[in-house]
Amino acid sequence: MDVIPSGRALGAEIIGIDLLKDVSAAQREFIFNAWTENLVLLFRGQSLSFSDLLRLRELFGPPGQAANQLLGLGRKSYLPSDLPDDCTIISNITDANGKPIGALGDGEAFWHTDSSFTETPISASLLHAIEVTEEGGETAFLNMYKAYEEMPAGLAAKIEGKYVNHSKLHNSAGMKRPEFAEVTDPSKAPGVKHPIVRTHPVTRRKCLYLGRRQMSYIFGLSLDESEALLDEVWAHACQDKYVWQHKWRVGDLIVWDNRCTMHHRNAFAPNARRLMHKSTSAGEAVV
Numbered sequence: 001m002d003v004i005p006s007g008r009a010l011g012a013e014i015i016g017i018d019l020l021k022d023v024s025a026a027q028r029e030f031i032f033n034a035w036t037e038n039l040v041l042l043f044r045g046q047s048l049s050f051s052d053l054l055r056l057r058e059l060f061g062p063p064g065q066a067a068n069q070l071l072g073l074g075r076k077s078y079l080p081s082d083l084p085d086d087c088t089i090i091s092n093i094t095d096a097n098g099k100p101i102g103a104l105g106d107g108e109a110f111w112h113t114d115s116s117f118t119e120t121p122i123s124a125s126l127l128h129a130i131e132v133t134e135e136g137g138e139t140a141f142l143n144m145y146k147a148y149e150e151m152p153a154g155l156a157a158k159i160e161g162k163y164v165n166h167s168k169l170h171n172s173a174g175m176k177r178p179e180f181a182e183v184t185d186p187s188k189a190p191g192v193k194h195p196i197v198r199t200h201p202v203t204r205r206k207c208l209y210l211g212r213r214q215m216s217y218i219f220g221l222s223l224d225e226s227e228a229l230l231d232e233v234w235a236h237a238c239q240d241k242y243v244w245q246h247k248w249r250v251g252d253l254i255v256w257d258n259r260c261t262m263h264h265r266n267a268f269a270p271n272a273r274r275l276m277h278k279s280t281s282a283g284e285a286v287v
């Protein structure tokens, strides 16, 4: 087994481990350490069932739940009935009746970290490629340790000790969740309060924790001040030098750490098919 770093700000490929087989204690430690160091891991050529995804998430943390479960909204009605509760399908494919079989459609998914709108957001997300697009649909990842460590001192001083409201209103494709009433003022959005700089529970390193830009709000500021400061922080964080973009192949499994990264998905053609299976590991309160 070996680790091949992406050469970018984060991300590495792991080779020489067959995830269909039982993962040994030595492999487990190797994978966890590589994940801690590289933040995002890629395993190529895997052919994993939902039960494999539920087994493998435990390499990274306790069993985690899908966003809808964490929000107390129950199971998405469009998901196939044989899908395990803790798994999710990310797809633009529709069934014979024209109903979607998964979430997020074909549009862009803006920069975000998963489930930050809950008290104890998930730690790992595992995403496995079943069908991929020729063009579009790439996922990019962003290193939030580096974004924090390289922040200009003046900007770091402005966010010190600040807390952000992480709105529950929209999914990562920017679509409002139908279960919530429309809110236009970000300072009034239903959400959860987290520090804008968090300490990673494993590495003890500090990193930016932004959630998503849409309907975000910094407590203690006027709405205009909050918007201006958020724009400044997001412009700094979303620089290409902190990013690694991945072009998917069938059989890829990617595992990212939501506590110290953000991710983004490019839009793709509506007539192209993309099918991904997902599971998650539970995280902890944000401090």
Ligand SMILES: [Fe+2]
Binding pocket: 112, 113, 114, 172, 263
């Ligand atoms: Fe996501």
